[in-house]
Amino acid sequence: METTVDDLDMRRDGQPAEDQSIGNLVEHTRTFAASDPGSAVHAFFGGHPSAEGVVILDGQAPKGLVMRNDFYQKMGSLYGRDLFMRRPIRLIMNARPLVVDVSVDIATIGLIAMNRPHDQLYDLVVITSGEGYSGVVSIKRFMIELSRNREMEISLLKTQKEILREANEAEIRNRKQIEEKSQELRRKNDAIKNLMDNAGQGFLSFGKDLVVSGEHSLECVQILRVPVEGRDFVALMARHVSPGVARTMAQVFESVFASDKALRAKVYLSLLPPEVTIYDRSVSIEYKIIRYGDQKRMMLILTDVTEKKKLEARMVEERNNVKMVAKALTRQSDVNLAMEELAAFAPGDAGVIVAAAADPGAALAEIFRLVHTFKGDFAQLGLHNTAANLHAEEDRLAALSARPEAPARDELTGIVAGWDARALLQEDVGILTDILGKSFFEKDERFQIGEEALGDIERQVMALPEGAERRGILDALRRLRQRSLKDILAEYREYLQALADRLGKAVEPLRVGGDDVFVDKEAVQRFVKSLVHVFRNMIDHGIESPEERLEAGKREQGLVKCKVRLEGGEARLSVSDDGRGIDAAKVARAAVAKGLIAPGDVAGLPLEKVHALLFEDSFSTKEEVSALSGRGVGLSAVKAEVERLGGTVEVASTPGLGSKFTFRFPLP
Template sequence: MNETEPEAPSPIRRFVAVVVTVLLLIAIPSVGILYQHQADALAERVLQEGRGVLDAYVAQTQDSIEKGQPRTFQQAINNIARLQSVLETALYSRYRLQTYRSGEQTQGVPFVRREAIPEGFQPYPKDKPLRRDWSQRDLTDAPAGKLHRQVIGERDCGECHYVLDKRLRFDQQGRAQLIESDKASFYQRLQVEEQCVACHTHWQVGEDAGYLGVTIETSRQQAEVSRSIWRVVYVLILIALVVLLATLIIGWMYARLDERNRELATKRGKIASLLDNSDQGFLSFDQGLRVDSEYSQECLDIFGQAPEGQDISGLLFPQDADKARDFGNNIQRILHEADANKRQLFLSLMPKELQIGDKTVRLDYRLLPQQRVMLVLSDVTRQKQLEQQVREEQGRLRLIVAAVREPEDFFELLDDYRRFDADELPPLLGQSQPDADRLAELYRRIHTFKGLFAQQEFIRLPSALHQLEGLIGQWRRGSSIEAGWQQRLRQAMAQSAQALDWDLGLVREALGEEFFQRRGELRLSPQQVRLLEDIAERLLRTDVADIRCGETRRMVAELRRLRHVDLRSLLASYPPLAERLAERLDKMIHPFVIEGEALRVPPGPYQPFIKALVHLFRNALDHGIEDPEERLAAGKDEMGRISCRLTRQGDELLLEVADDGRGIDLQALRQKALELGLFSPQQAAAASEQELLQVVFTDRLSTRSQVSDLSGRGIGLAALKAELDRLGGRVSIQTQPGQGTCFCFYLPWLDSPAA
């Protein structure tokens, strides 16, 4: 059978017990000290009162004693005895025998001769009467003694004769006192003076003449002291009761507080348990950036150590002192900002994601009272890995879909690049110093190939070409070409070849080798197949002359037109490309399609220009279309618009590509033209709008301070203009600041496949 453990005393009981114990420990010594103090005060008061009465007694009886005037003396001591609190007055002879006391007189003894005192006389003990058998012959036989015997008759001598207490000790002033519980006696020793010898011839000056005594009661003083002590005791009891009541109230409040604290601790424990199992790190820090002692378990896993008391900026940026300093300064700025909206704005600009060790951590900030900040840390490493896997899989799928959807473009681009890689790059390696014009041409070609492969959703090759483009761009901008540049170029080319093989491996894995083997296969519609059959039958039934007939020529022309394509289909890849670029740049655009007539053209002449249009669409997204916030602030729809329209105007094709973005900054364009030396200051000031706008097609013109794989090198539109010139076309630009830009390309109408 299990025994139940005794219940632990409640906090309030413990608290009350402690307070009562303390009160007792204080009250008992206090009462003792108070009693002792009052007793000392009583003794002092009794002493002062008794000595005062004794001094008055001595002053009134001194003369009568010296002159031996019994009646006068008796009257004086009776008067003193009538004083309040005086119980008795008395006179003791020089032999310490009581001879006078208030209300009575003992005759004869004070006036006996000194010679009559027997040898060896010892003072009789107090309260012990003189016995009859005691030898007082010389005293009682004297006349005064006989008279005294007659007066007292048969009464015991002890009724009026007492001996001074042997315990009395007289001080140098001849004083002594004996204080008892209910009374106090005070005595004054009287010495024989010159005037006494005249009456008492047997006395000698300086010896004891007698002793005056007065006895006072102390009950009144004791009663006052007792009342005073009790008053204090009552006050102490009252204080104790008040303190005890306050203690009970405080104890009750403490018990309630303790109960609430236990409830709070339980809730905090539950919350802490939830936080520790939430897979998120929770901590807070003050304006000194010191982390508080409360934090969740996940913080230990993220930082690999206990963050308590450490600098939060050092924990977040252990290897970058500059970023840690900037983080701390920004936190100080946020905490000292009075405007709540600005605080939230500043918080939104704080780092949202960091790499801490091998973990990717997402940060969320919360402002707390008293200049504190709560930081929520989420380990998103696995999520990022999954997102990366999803992105890789999506990229792989986009690459495969692009190859299947547009196989002609896919293989044509592949063939063009392989010819470029085999025929145009290797000659550069044979030169001791690369030719500047050659470098410029290669630079434009690589830039175009990078955009085209990105348009075809290649994954690794655009990045590799970006690196190759950067290397050639360094030499082209005038950087000194160091020794071993050929080796660096070979390495960059090898990396591009590896990237291409990797991308093609994905396509081959998904579609098989058969996809690459039937790459040039031409698919015909049923009507076109029927037409070919008719031509073949006619050729078999007729002679050679019939072939030159008009119908035959028409059929041959139709066969040739089988190679023509709708110009819109050549541009069909750009709307989805623009949407993907917008998503990548965190911008928003409305979906659009290629508008206009169904114009069938031979693809060969137009394809280089069509491919170079990738730079125009990239610039429209990167430079033209604004962020949603900027568009809303300008009063625009947060989603931008891009349009592409085809029309035929006589012997020309008109291709219009427009956006409703921020337009072209003509002043910035003018300044850039001056920097590149394209215009003199006078020419720049006098240039027309169209002359300035044509500057956008200049090689190396870019307003971007940073280079990305989208734009910033200033080569894209120059490559587009080069292809336009080869085709024999022209371009005009209309732009309006804040409203957008429209590029109008006028292309020659080429109906012949061989054109």
């Protein structure tokens, strides 16, 4: 092969060529399980300053590598120590170290090792023998070994001129050989390069005999962990696929090489496995027929798609999560109800059913039906993980009822007692809590999602594929922005009470009644805010002082009421009080004083006209401007806001009995 030193050795001792395997360089290093804590590795490195790294095993199979330098680098990072000391070592291991079988020759290992990413160039090479871990090769030792051989060679040259000359000649010959070989290698490499469009893919080819040729890319060895050149491809795959699939492969290749018809070959190839699991990695295989002149060969392209698949799975999961959150959001009370019911059922109610049933078979049937119903409910609500967990329980019950003998009550009791609604719900509750917060599950409180979070979810839903499902979710989300006008108005309750207290008035809590009319919160926000002027006027001017009210034969506490009605696509909101009513004469006087009407016009002015004056800009009836409602901009602002919604306002008043503002505006 290519190594000078070995050739010299062979000549010097007259020994047969030493086998080119890595065997004599293999060392043993400490191994750990993936679940061992970082602290265990830390302790080992501390006690073994010359240890370069440790290997992480799963049973006998190598799963990862932790190099000393990487380890301390990670520990040294901010929070690294806190993060990794107590957590499993798998979190910081290199999950894809270079793993090769002991039978792979030194030159190939050297090539692969030197082709590694820069930061892994000097990492240990993990050596396996068959399926199991065998040891490691240190790149340092690899190099020392090379130079030691060179030293020996030099001393030899020093003491034995003859050998020196011979060695020199040999060296020259070898150099020539190397040159020739490397030229050949370059040619081969060029040929391979032409085949390979992408790095990181394994290319190999074989003819009718299924023997893999020398022109293969290194990735093949990395994926299969054994030398591939000269090996039967189906035999190479046999350890990774079922005997049936291996048989199919052999049959298909035989038929492909025997057939001249293009369609036939294509149909045969379609029967080959498109993906094979090799050492826990998902490897996709493309099969192509290539022709050199009249020679036909199979070319296979092996690609490690594990990460890609993980990514895809994560994307699917994220999409499902978005759907779940959106659905749950729009059906919060249903979600909470279903969760409560499940909590009561598993294990409580289910246990009662089992204990109370005369016949365990009947209990099993009943429980099975209920679990099945729960599964359907949760799937409907988009809580897929919970549905999947229930599905697994349903399978257990199904297996039980499929047995020829009737189930034992004890067994059924055991299964039911093992249920824990919290565990069944855990994943979905976790996801919902992450995104919507804990208050989503607090049933007493009216759950409200922030505008920002809602917009965020909406954007994510927009990223889903277009279709009926997406439209449904979006509609439901839009409805979330809507609230019952009654609920919005009820928010004035505290304000009204505080206001009355400040003004020395007594009022009953604000009453809000009528229909549930849903409106876009954003759209009516300004109008609802402007209603503060109506309330202020009512408390300030309308509601009398307690003494005055008692004298007038009224209840001491005044009353303010809101009533919402839906009337032919229009919302009608009336706000009324039981105070002294609007003093028309006083309003007219004030209007004259402000120059809004001429003194001569006061007599005979219809009541509506008088009331309309209340909504004029800069109108106030109080002789002195009160801190609260006397600035005279109030009611005109309310009128402006309701008109902005395309609506109207009217006032009615009965002296001594109260007044009533009625707003009408169209619903979008």
